[in-house]
Amino acid sequence: MSQTVDRALSILPLLAQGPADLGQVAERLGVHKSTALRLLRTLHEHGLVHRQQDQRYRLGARLFALAQEAVENLDVRDIAHPYLKELNDECGHTVHLAVREEGEVLYIDKVESRYPVRMYSRIGKPVAITVAAVAKLLLADLPEGERREIAEKLEYPQYTARSTPNAFAFLRELALVREQGWATDLGGHEESINCVGAPIRGADGKVVAAMSVSAPNVVVTREELLTLLPLVRRTAEAISREYSGTGDAPRPA
Amino acid sequence: MSQTVDRALSILPLLAQGPADLGQVAERLGVHKSTALRLLRTLHEHGLVHRQQDQRYRLGARLFALAQEAVENLDVRDIAHPYLKELNDECGHTVHLAVREEGEVLYIDKVESRYPVRMYSRIGKPVAITVAAVAKLLLADLPEGERREIAEKLEYPQYTARSTPNAFAFLRELALVREQGWATDLGGHEESINCVGAPIRGADGKVVAAMSVSAPNVVVTREELLTLLPLVRRTAEAISREYSGTGDAPRPA
DNA sequence: CCAGACGTTGCATGTTGTGCAACGCCCATT
DNA sequence: AATGGGCGTTGCACAACATGCAACGTCTGG
Numbered sequence A, B: 001m002s003q004t005v006d007r008a009l010s011i012l013p014l015l016a017q018g019p020a021d022l023g024q025v026a027e028r029l030g031v032h033k034s035t036a037l038r039l040l041r042t043l044h045e046h047g048l049v050h051r052q053q054d055q056r057y058r059l060g061a062r063l064f065a066l067a068q069e070a071v072e073n074l075d076v077r078d079i080a081h082p083y084l085k086e087l088n089d090e091c092g093h094t095v096h097l098a099v100r101e102e103g104e105v106l107y108i109d110k111v112e113s114r115y116p117v118r119m120y121s122r123i124g125k126p127v128a129i130t131v132a133a134v135a136k137l138l139l140a141d142l143p144e145g146e147r148r149e150i151a152e153k154l155e156y157p158q159y160t161a162r163s164t165p166n167a168f169a170f171l172r173e174l175a176l177v178r179e180q181g182w183a184t185d186l187g188g189h190e191e192s193i194n195c196v197g198a199p200i201r202g203a204d205g206k207v208v209a210a211m212s213v214s215a216p217n218v219v220v221t222r223e224e225l226l227t228l229l230p231l232v233r234r235t236a237e238a239i240s241r242e243y244s245g246t247g248d249a250p251r252p253a
Numbered sequence C: 001c002c003a004g005a006c007g008t009t010g011c012a013t014g015t016t017g018t019g020c021a022a023c024g025c026c027c028a029t030t
Numbered sequence D: 001a002a003t004g005g006g007c008g009t010t011g012c013a014c015a016a017c018a019t020g021c022a023a024c025g026t027c028t029g030g
Helices: A003-016 A022-029 A033-045 A061-072 A076-091 A133-140 A144-153 A167-180 A222-226 A229-244 B003-016 B022-029 B033-045 B061-072 B076-091 B133-140 B144-153 B167-180 B222-226 B229-244
Strands: A049-051 A057-059 A094-101 A104-111 A183-186 A193-201 A207-216 B049-051 B057-059 B094-101 B104-111 B183-186 B193-201 B207-216
Touching (some): A003 A033, A003 B061, A057 B061, A076 A104, A133 A144, A133 A193, A144 A167, A193 A222, B003 B057, B076 B094, B076 B207, B076 B229, B133 B167, B133 B183, B133 B193, B193 B222
Antiparallel strands (some): A183 A193
């Protein structure tokens, strides 16, 4: 919509492919050299473009700094919340959002069930890392070495008969979760409570958070809860798209 | 230099701090809302800016993609070569450049000594990973878990009496290298050859390559070679700056 | 020593970006 | 249900600003 800016921005993908000199930039933009020069100068002043000693232009460090700063200031919670609420509207159960922090997995958001029977959890509280669906999702994304290291250092409390018994079983579970792209906790923490969860990924494909839907047996059976899996996964994917800044105009309805 | 582009680019750092709506952008730019709108639209079309469902603007995925593409298409060798040549001009010894690739460390550039006595090495050839200064530099930057894993899988050929004897010694050496920011190989590969090396880092601070200066005892003693350390380190830092696109107008002389 | 290529500068032209004012929309308030 | 305010959006007249041209300076290679 703005010709000047449009031209200037067109330089960036061009330089991303590799260094180029003024003449090449001008030619590929279809403008006069002096025009290209002024655009490059402006980009340069903002640090988006760097001039190497052979006088050619390259993308500059500022671009990386901006990308990094943007990621740091991005709050998954802000972005995810409306989606979690919507999911809760549709299924009625408790919805959790969790992240990994310093070797623990913490709940950072929660939308309460509309059913009278609720499960115990608190925002900011570490989750039962060896059994919770969100914990499995977050750990499953780590490289194999780290997974093993963590799994071996953990304790495996037997909350119920279905709790993950040991590191070996946990690692096998993580491998499964990693492959299938979703996770469950079927009575592993409290005998009567089941969860299904899915991962939320950032622009680089790494898992940055995990969400899950939890419900007690008295409300829905294990099988009924599992029918929600497609919905949960779709929601997680929508949050991922929004979080990573991919795909525009989400649900213009 | 170009007002329109200047204004448009000023939006980016602003959005890096967090999402903002049209009014906020216009105000902080000091322009009319309609102007800000057109700038944002242009940025949006190029994918640098993303609109979330609450209508606010954020930095978009394209920014990350650009940064990533730029890094992938950056060739350390291209950038480093003139510096290596210059270093060789100043000290006369053989200069090497190496990178890590698939668990090996490979020489990717070399400037030959001007002295008649030369050391054996070939571009593209894997280096003696347990003793070479460049190998130590590249491995020392890895996270501790990976260092240990690699060290334990390596073999430790006793090229000379000074070769690294085993994984334990190697890990201790890597820790030292990591801490001091430079590395040596004092007769560990060939009894009569010594090297001093320094790391080359990318925009994110990670070591992307390593360089070293090598010379046989018959030309300079160990101690004399070590006096070159500051020069080697300064050169590596200059390459790092250039490679990461930091700091402008390198050596306008 | 000269020719060519490249980056750079100043300037006159008119294209293009600008601010204004008015509109439409959605949400919150009464 | 009605109303007001906030926000994003649009069309337009004006002139500011980006544009291309031509000329200059510099460096490199023949």
